[in-house]
Amino acid sequence: EVQLVESGGGLVKPGGSLRLSCVVSRITFSKAWMSWVRQAPGKGLEWVGRIKTKTDGGTTDYAAPVKGRFTISRDDSKNRLLLQMNSLKTEDTAVYYCTTGVTTRTSFWGQGTMVTVSS
Amino acid sequence: QSALTQPASVSGSPGQSITISCTGTSSDIGGYNYVSWFQQHPGKAPKLMIYEVSNRPSGVSNRFSGSKSGNTASLTISGLQAEDEADYYCSSYTSTSTLYVFGTGTKVTVL
Numbered sequence: 001e002v003q004l005v006e007s008g009g010g011l012v013k014p015g016g017s018l019r020l021s022c023v024v025s026r027i028t029f030s031k032a033w034m035s036w037v038r039q040a041p042g043k044g045l046e047w048v049g050r051i052k053t054k055t056d057g058g059t060t061d062y063a064a065p066v067k068g069r070f071t072i073s074r075d076d077s078k079n080r081l082l083l084q085m086n087s088l089k090t091e092d093t094a095v096y097y098c099t100t101g102v103t104t105r106t107s108f109w110g111q112g113t114m115v116t117v118s119s
Numbered sequence: 120q121s122a123l124t125q126p127a128s129v130s131g132s133p134g135q136s137i138t139i140s141c142t143g144t145s146s147d148i149g150g151y152n153y154v155s156w157f158q159q160h161p162g163k164a165p166k167l168m169i170y171e172v173s174n175r176p177s178g179v180s181n182r183f184s185g186s187k188s189g190n191t192a193s194l195t196i197s198g199l200q201a202e203d204e205a206d207y208y209c210s211s212y213t214s215t216s217t218l219y220v221f222g223t224g225t226k227v228t229v230l
Contacts, residue, residue, distance in 0.1 A: 035219070037165075044122065045157070045165065045208050047219040063217045097164060102210050102219045103153040105176060107167040 002026045002108040004098050009113030016088050016117070022081040022098030022110055029079040030054065035102055036072060036083050038094035039112075046094075047102060051081070065091075088117045123148065123209055123222040130228040136197040139225045141209035142190060147220055149190035153212035156185055156194045160205045168207075169194060196227070204229045 008020040024032070033056070036048040049062040051072045060072050071084040081098050095112040124142040131137040141148065141156075148154055154172045157165035167176050169185035172192065182197045192211070196203055209222035 037221075044224040045210070045221040047210075047217065047221065050218060061216075061218050102221075103155045103170065103212050105170050105174065107155065107157075107170065107176075109164040109166070111164055 002100070004100070004108060004110035006096065006098055006110045006113040009096065009115045011116045011118065012088055013119050014088060014090055014117055017084070017086045018088065018115060020083040020085070020096055020098075020113055020115070022083075024079045024081065024098075024100075027100065027106075027108070029074075030076040032100050032106075034072075034074065034081045035099050036081075037097045037099055037102065037109075038092075038115075039097070040091075040094040043094075048083070048096070085115070088115075090117050093117045121220075123211060123220055125207075125209060125222040125225045127223070128226045128228065130230055131196075131199045132230045133199055133201065135199050136195060137199060137227065139194045139196075139207055139209075139227070141192040141194070141211075141222045143192075143211055143213075143220070144190055146215055147190075147211040147213040148187065148192050150214060151212045152187070154185070154187060154192045155210045156183075156192075157208045157210065158203075158205050159208065165208065199229055201229050203227060 003025045006022045035050040069087045073082045097112045099109045101107040156169040159165045172187045173185040
């Protein structure tokens with residue numbers, strides 16, 4: 001069974017930074033386009049961003065609310081997806097999920113990691 | 120990019136069928152066949168139920184079916200069961216700078 005395990009969440013002050021990690025197992029990670037999706041408490045799902053495979057250029061795309069503040073990267077040697085979050089705002093408070101896809105047949109999700117931005 | 124519009128809640132009795140709608144625009148649902156549906160139980164991660172409008176992943180019950188007409192996609196759950204009680208979200212690829220958009224979510228209650 002495919003497994004995705006996020007870590008790195010926690011409490012951070014507005015303006016601070018946090019780096020999330022997602023370790024993926026039982027799939028060929030280097031061949032997977034990966035996305036981050038978040039869910040604010042009691043709210044719906046929101047796509048955060050995506051990274052393509054290195055074969056497809058390794059390029060990234062971001063949702064407007066996080067563009068310029070968040071950076072997605074990948075370490076294929078460690079089957080690991082990263083989300084660097086800078087200049088955090090209170091509205092970034094959410095559970096952050098990593099996923100292998102939002103509209104594809106192979107859509108597997110991690111259990112999520114909670115990020116709380118508060119003074 | 121605004122979220123896709125779903126009814127806040129839908130309910131039905133065991134054994135009945137229910138349908139959840141998901142309305143977007145020609146820039147998302149109407150323009151592409153990349154519509155998915157997710158089921159989410161409280162405190163759990165979303166689970167893919169339907170992809171590319173009407174396809175079921177392996178392991179998903181055939182009681183779940185999807186369709187699309189114009190800018191609106193639909194998820195039908197037939198033979199409703201207690202375990203189907205959950206939140207359901209649609210999603211679509213979009214031609215806007217935000218590549219993927221989710222629906223507002225629908226809470227399904229089994230009476």
